[in-house]
Amino acid sequence: MMSTLLDVENLWVRFPSRNGVFDAVRGVSFTLGRERLGIVGESGSGKSMTGRAILRLIRSPGIVEADQISLDGTDLMKLSEKDMRAVRGQRISMVMQDPKFSLNPVMTIGDQIIEAYRLHSAASKAQAYAKSVEMLEAVSIRNPERVMRAYPHEMSGGMGQRIMIAMMLIPNPEILIADEPTSALDVSVQRQVLSIMDKLVKDRGMGLIFISHDLNLVADFCDRVLIMYAGRIVEVCDADKLHDAKHPYTRGLLNSLPRLDVPRDRLDVLERDPEWSVALSVSARV
Ligand SMILES: Nc1ncnc2c1ncn2[C@@H]1O[C@H](COP(=O)(O)OP(=O)(O)O)[C@@H](O)[C@H]1O
Numbered sequence: 001m002m003s004t005l006l007d008v009e010n011l012w013v014r015f016p017s018r019n020g021v022f023d024a025v026r027g028v029s030f031t032l033g034r035e036r037l038g039i040v041g042e043s044g045s046g047k048s049m050t051g052r053a054i055l056r057l058i059r060s061p062g063i064v065e066a067d068q069i070s071l072d073g074t075d076l077m078k079l080s081e082k083d084m085r086a087v088r089g090q091r092i093s094m095v096m097q098d099p100k101f102s103l104n105p106v107m108t109i110g111d112q113i114i115e116a117y118r119l120h121s122a123a124s125k126a127q128a129y130a131k132s133v134e135m136l137e138a139v140s141i142r143n144p145e146r147v148m149r150a151y152p153h154e155m156s157g158g159m160g161q162r163i164m165i166a167m168m169l170i171p172n173p174e175i176l177i178a179d180e181p182t183s184a185l186d187v188s189v190q191r192q193v194l195s196i197m198d199k200l201v202k203d204r205g206m207g208l209i210f211i212s213h214d215l216n217l218v219a220d221f222c223d224r225v226l227i228m229y230a231g232r233i234v235e236v237c238d239a240d241k242l243h244d245a246k247h248p249y250t251r252g253l254l255n256s257l258p259r260l261d262v263p264r265d266r267l268d269v270l271e272r273d274p275e276w277s278v279a280l281s282v283s284a285r286v
């Protein structure tokens with residue numbers, strides 16, 4: 001059995017408000033090995049909050065609770081904010097859903113990548129520059145020197161996403177959390193980005209949490225898949241068995257996908273059983 005990099009047990013993300021507490025993530029448990037773990041589910045099901053909670057990147061008033069979030073034996077829940085900063089971007093990197101909010105608009109791309117890199121390594125500026133160009137090339141950016149001189153607003157969404165991926169991979173993290181990393185990209189670039197991440201999992205033994213609403217993509221690209229609904233994991237399965245999934249929600253998601261080989265006037269509307277949102281979260285710890 002593969003070694004466990006991350007062990008998340010009974011994770012909750014709660015948002016207190018005047019009208020009570022809204023639980024965005026409700027008792028989610030899973031492990032991550034040196035594998036590509038997909039998290040799928042419709043918009044609002046708690047995928048992003050799960051990813052962000054691991055890095056304690058939930059904004060106030062949100063609260064993270066968990067029995068443990070163990071990174072190679074260290075419980076991240078017990079770390080100080082200072083120690084947590086050292087984990088972020090060095091041991092666990094996250095590519096956010098919207099890269100525009102992650103890049104500094106008044107700094108060139110090059111200065112940002114170099115700064116991020118030197119924060120975690122003793123490299124000289126020249127070494128950091130060379131490494132940055134190399135990583136931009138690795139994410140299929142054709143004119144890396146020009147991109148290094150550019151500002152974020154000069155980049156398309158797809159470019160921004162690839163720059164973020166390059167930036168996140170430079171410190172050689174043990175785990176990459178990629179939140180809808182390819183949704184802004186066209187199909188050919190999407191494949192390139194997936195193959196870059198694939199290579200990192202295989203060559204460096206990285207663990208990847210791949211968040212997506214695209215079931216077909218996850219079925220093709222991942223090893224194992226968690227299906228989330230209303231803040232809970234309703235089903236876990238091997239990615240190549242996704243099309244045999246049993247939970248009616250997963251079946252509904254699969255059936256509501258447009259298929260080229262079965263033309264339909266309109267997509268099936270998912271019938272929701274209230275039972276799905278009260279049932280306990282399925283454990284995906286192995
Ligand atoms: N600041 C907040 N206050 C209250 N609820 C929030 C806040 N941020 C996110 N949520 C809620 O948390 C739920 C899960 O969100 P999210 O994890 O972003 O979903 P997903 O990534 O699966 O689309 C959503 O219902 C969202 O409305």
Ligand SMILES: [Mg+2]
Nearest residue numbers: 047048049097
């Ligand atoms: Mg999201």
